[in-house]
Amino acid sequence: MALLAAGWLGGLVGGPGSFGGPGRAHAQAEHRPAPEDAALLAELLAGRVDLPPERVVHVAPLPGEDGDGSAARPRRDLIHVVANAEAGTAIHLAPGVYDMSAIRDTYGHGSSRLKTEHAGEPGRPIVIRTEPDAYAAGETAVLDFAYQNRGDWSSTAFVVAHRHWTLERFELRRVHRRGIGVNGFHTTLRELHLHHADTDGRDNDALIVMQASGGRTQNVVAGNHLHHVGTIDRETDALLDRGFVNGGCYYSVTRLSYDSETPEAGHDASRADWEASLLRPDGHAYVVGNHVHDCHYGLGLKNNSRGPYWFLSNVVHDVDYGIFSPFRETVVRNNIVYDAANAGVALGRAQTNGPLQTYLKMTGNGAHSEVANNTIVRAGGGLSFRTGWGTVVRDNLVVDGGPPVVIVRNSFAWWEEGSWPGLRGEYLLGDMGPEHPFWDFVPGYVQEAPEEYTRMRLEGNCYDREPVIGRADFTQATADITGMTFDVDVTLLDDAERAALFVDDPADDYRLADPEAHCGSRIGDASPGVVTDAGAPDASTPDAGPLDAGTAPSPTPTEGCSCRTAPAPSGWLPLLLALGLLSRRSR
Numbered sequence: 001m002a003l004l005a006a007g008w009l010g011g012l013v014g015g016p017g018s019f020g021g022p023g024r025a026h027a028q029a030e031h032r033p034a035p036e037d038a039a040l041l042a043e044l045l046a047g048r049v050d051l052p053p054e055r056v057v058h059v060a061p062l063p064g065e066d067g068d069g070s071a072a073r074p075r076r077d078l079i080h081v082v083a084n085a086e087a088g089t090a091i092h093l094a095p096g097v098y099d100m101s102a103i104r105d106t107y108g109h110g111s112s113r114l115k116t117e118h119a120g121e122p123g124r125p126i127v128i129r130t131e132p133d134a135y136a137a138g139e140t141a142v143l144d145f146a147y148q149n150r151g152d153w154s155s156t157a158f159v160v161a162h163r164h165w166t167l168e169r170f171e172l173r174r175v176h177r178r179g180i181g182v183n184g185f186h187t188t189l190r191e192l193h194l195h196h197a198d199t200d201g202r203d204n205d206a207l208i209v210m211q212a213s214g215g216r217t218q219n220v221v222a223g224n225h226l227h228h229v230g231t232i233d234r235e236t237d238a239l240l241d242r243g244f245v246n247g248g249c250y251y252s253v254t255r256l257s258y259d260s261e262t263p264e265a266g267h268d269a270s271r272a273d274w275e276a277s278l279l280r281p282d283g284h285a286y287v288v289g290n291h292v293h294d295c296h297y298g299l300g301l302k303n304n305s306r307g308p309y310w311f312l313s314n315v316v317h318d319v320d321y322g323i324f325s326p327f328r329e330t331v332v333r334n335n336i337v338y339d340a341a342n343a344g345v346a347l348g349r350a351q352t353n354g355p356l357q358t359y360l361k362m363t364g365n366g367a368h369s370e371v372a373n374n375t376i377v378r379a380g381g382g383l384s385f386r387t388g389w390g391t392v393v394r395d396n397l398v399v400d401g402g403p404p405v406v407i408v409r410n411s412f413a414w415w416e417e418g419s420w421p422g423l424r425g426e427y428l429l430g431d432m433g434p435e436h437p438f439w440d441f442v443p444g445y446v447q448e449a450p451e452e453y454t455r456m457r458l459e460g461n462c463y464d465r466e467p468v469i470g471r472a473d474f475t476q477a478t479a480d481i482t483g484m485t486f487d488v489d490v491t492l493l494d495d496a497e498r499a500a501l502f503v504d505d506p507a508d509d510y511r512l513a514d515p516e517a518h519c520g521s522r523i524g525d526a527s528p529g530v531v532t533d534a535g536a537p538d539a540s541t542p543d544a545g546p547l548d549a550g551t552a553p554s555p556t557p558t559e560g561c562s563c564r565t566a567p568a569p570s571g572w573l574p575l576l577l578a579l580g581l582l583s584r585r586s587r
Contacts, residue, residue, distance in 0.1 A: 034333075150176055247296050254305055287311050369390075373522055
């Protein structure tokens with residue numbers, strides 16, 4: 001098959017490196033992102049990767065003398081090297097296994113963790129990577145923590161606490177709770193192989209934990225292979241359980257938060273009063289082209305915040321939730337998710353009683369997002385929403401699972417005790433206005449922001465089952481106003497129509513038959529596609545980055561998810577790879 005010959009599928013499903021020696025370079029995710037996502041990624045990384053370093057510090061595994069950092073006399077104390085690296089430095093790791101506990105004990109460190117102490121600068125990042133020639137030859141440096149990275153910073157193995165760091169092209173494995181914790185801005189995590197984090201998933205643990213609050217982070221997580229997070233048998237490295245609600249392969253714990261007490265006026269405060277006491281939220285984080293599997297959240301965010309957050313061209317499987325976000329202005333585009341027990345893509349968390357928490361969840365919680373061109377196969381719920389105002393859900397393909405779309409009734413209670421008045425069915429808020437009989441019950445901050453609560457739109461999606469979209473009503477039967485409808489514009493396929501979408505040639509090459517039907521993910525699309533200028537950095541500001549999700553232009557296929565068939569296959573997309581070759585790989 002052509003795709004296999006090109007190495008595309010082989011890279012996508014590459015397994016972990018040998019636990020006895022250096023990993024192989026092909027263990028990272030190597031599938032080709034969709035054209036528009038690849039173009040965006042190239043713009044994001046321009047000027048921050050593949051730059052000639054001002055100095056190189058060579059490091060090699062123990063045993064051996066801790067040298068001067070030259071190629072002939074490499075350093076051995078990696079913990080010290082990371083802590084003392086300055087702007088313009090590249091740390092080159094010789095291939096081999098770095099026993100982080102042995103480094104800790106040999107050089108008298110209190111912990112085996114790695115922690116940055118200095119920041120890079122624009123055009124002068126600090127880089128740590130496998131020595132380039134060795135990596136090109138297929139060898140990778142392996143940082144093995146043997147689950148012994150205990151200590152402060154929530155037992156994080158590698159703490160990136162400063163700006164302008166690049167971690168790329170090495171393996172990090174067997175960590176207690178957390179792998180890489182990102183506190184700095186302009187951080188790049190590229191082509192890493194991260195696996196085996198032992199955690200019960202109850203305390204914000206993951207292989208990558210993003211915790212960089214305070215504005216436009218410009219952090220990029222691209223082309224990584226992340227897997228096996230949960231309760232681990234440390235003797236065999238077997239995954240016993242995928243963990244709980246606060247854990248996953250990738251997890252963000254940043255939030256929209258207050259720097260002072262809630263305004264005295266409480267729930268009747270104006271929107272300006274509430275906003276004035278808000279700390280700047282994080283945003284502009286990009287998660288692109290990663291291969292993720294065997295964890296609770298594949299790619300998940302914890303708290304409500306403003307974003308935008310971009311999940312683009314990722315492949316996620318064997319998880320409880322594929323992609324999960326309560327962030328406002330989230331873009332979920334061109335991903336392939338399969339074998340997700342609970343949901344393929346989920347936006348929004350359930351409300352918490354109390355005016356403060358409810359306010360935060362009403363003004364964030366997945367609003368004004370875009371969920372487009374995703375392929376979801378065998379998910380408990382394909383597209384799941386506890387929120388949705390202002391969100392566009394378009395051109396997704398959802399098959400062979402539970403309900404393709406689920407809108408969960410979510411009660412927004414405006415008083416501390418969680419009693420009347422409250423609304424369930426968040427999309428009903430799009431119908432609220434002064435003419436509504438219960439308008440006087442609506443808090444002032446909601447009345448002042450009616451544009452927040454426009455209806456969700458579903459356009460041009462293809463399903464093989466009816467979506468589950470309940471009627472919206474008030475929480476009390478005496479105030480029942482059922483019968484309001486939800487915007488639904490979907491194409492429902494029967495089995496024959498769905499089968500006609502695909503061509504199963506002798507090589508099991510699944511392809512969408514119609515090149516004009518841009519339904520589902522465009523991962524692997526070799527055609528130029530529709531490349532948008534979304535993501536073009538604005539050089540006028542130091543924290544310039546791609547446009548907000550609410551305003552960025554998007555590819556506009558002429559036919560959308562038209563679900564039509566063409567006379568001949570086009571080679572357009574290796575769609576339903578979950579049902580084809582990937583599903584036959586050992587896990």
